[in-house]
Amino acid sequence: MPIPLLPLALLSGGLLPLIGAYPIAAWQGASQPAADIEVVNGTHDRNQRLTVPVSIGQKGPYDFIIDTGAERTVLSRTLATNLGLAATSRGVLMGVAGSLPVDLVDVEEINLGRRSYYGLIAPLLDAQFIGADGIIGLDSLQDQRVLIDFDHNRMAIGDAKSLGGNGGFEIVVRARRKSGQLIMTDALVDGIRTDIVIDTGAETTIANRALQVALSKRRKTEQTQLMSVTGQSITADIGYARRIDFGGITLANTELAFADAPPFESLQLSARPAILLGMTQLRLFHRVAIDFATRKVLFDLPDGIMPMPGAISVSPGR
DSSP: OOEEOOOOEEETTEEEOOOOOSOOOOOOOOEEESSSEEEEEOEEOTTSOEEEEEEETTEEEEEEEEOTTOSSOEEEHHHHHHHTOOOOEEEEEEETTEEEEEEEEEEEEEEETTEEEEEEEEEEEOHHHHSSSEEEOGGGTTTSEEEEETTTTEEEEEOTTTTTTTTTOSEEEEOEEETTEEEEEEEEETTEEEEEEEOTTOSSEEEOHHHHHHHTTTOOOEEEEEEOTTSOEEEEEEEEEEEEEETTEEEEEEEEEEOOOHHHHHTTOSSSOEEEEOHHHHTTSSEEEEETTTTEEEEEOOTTOOOOSSOEEEOTTO
């Protein structure tokens, strides 16, 4: 019987790996840190997502996308062929537009900075849909703090203490954990209470239909296509939120893509308003830290904006 795997998606020609909320294959693997902190300098791919060099065993480096929204680490078919990794089993990859059987390979060792991960089972996807050699997912990031420094184009992985604690972050938002994801529950989208999931693999913010219904009387929408890494596509409605409020922050004039994306249902977020907050909005800040161990999301505010009682307004023209 095929194994259900993580959902991933591609929006308007740009890769958008979504949250990996579906049940996945059991796997045996653990990280073996060589130091308390790993800093990986990154580059930007064509869709402005952070990519980092990753080694597979003694080979590499290869360009991988960092995706705190994807549950599993993924390899491209081309990379697997070059590494001589043959498929050992089959699974079903669930994407934003449907599901598709995929090959699975055993990966003995993946090296990210000075940290190594062993015994991963990775689905294979076509490189043309990934847009990179692979994707680093939550199976290689869990129980750590992921610090994304947009000003210096780097990512650091470690515990909160090794990464300087909460110093320098003006806003700290507590989140709850579900299926490996951190969900900020006390957010408002134009006054509508909404759950927010941070998705560093998504460039655009995606909203569920429950939020669209709640906002439907307030604005008109256009349509676009969400294309999955499976090659399938689904129609999405494009709209705008005048303000998104969370943790004392206000994001102004945010574009939303409304779709019946499977991650919402698997996280039990389809019945109430929810969004997957993408990189376009995260890049409004100098730094963002996603701390899975302490269930916190931390934000370093743009220049000229100081924390104060009430909402802090952050707009695309910072």
